[in-house]
Amino acid sequence: MSINQLAQNIINEREARNWSQAELARKVKMDNTVVNKIEKGNRKVSSDELQEFAKAFNISMDQLAGNSNLKEDNRLAWQDLGMAYGGRIPDELKDMYRAIAEEYVKKHPESLKHGPTKK
Structure with missing residues (x-):
């Protein structure tokens, strides 16, 4: 997955919840400028950070990363x-x-x- 695709997935998840970047930053315990750089694709995300984002969004890391091997709707039955x-x-x-x-x-x-x- 490209850094830009992950950045877009983070933006999509944040916007789906009507969260500001600042609100997301608080939830993942990061500085707002770091979240801004991640969303712009200017900074890579560590696996620990990916886990924090997934936890904040209440989705799996695979879903956030856009793993295409998951079920089409990415939801458990x-x-x-x-x-x-x-x-x-x-x-x-x-x-x-x-x-x-x-x-x-x-x-x-x-x-x-x-x-x-x-x-």
Whole structure:
């Protein structure tokens, strides 16, 4: 991966969350000027720094680096997690899970900015 592609991925992830460079810098414990240089492609990112960026964005380092060997939508399915019921929610639990999801979205509206999971 080129430094410019990683820089663009960092920008895309930051902008998807409506974070400023300064906000991202605080989250990854870096000086704002360093984040600016990284986003401009003027500075390489160490593996430790890549890990901090991925952690801040709550994605894997592979996703942030643009690893094309991942699933097309880069998301885990319930089955990947070994979830109960084979990843299918029984009808009698759907209302409860819906209420939990709605409460979560009320508290974390930014979670909707990433769009629905592809099937």
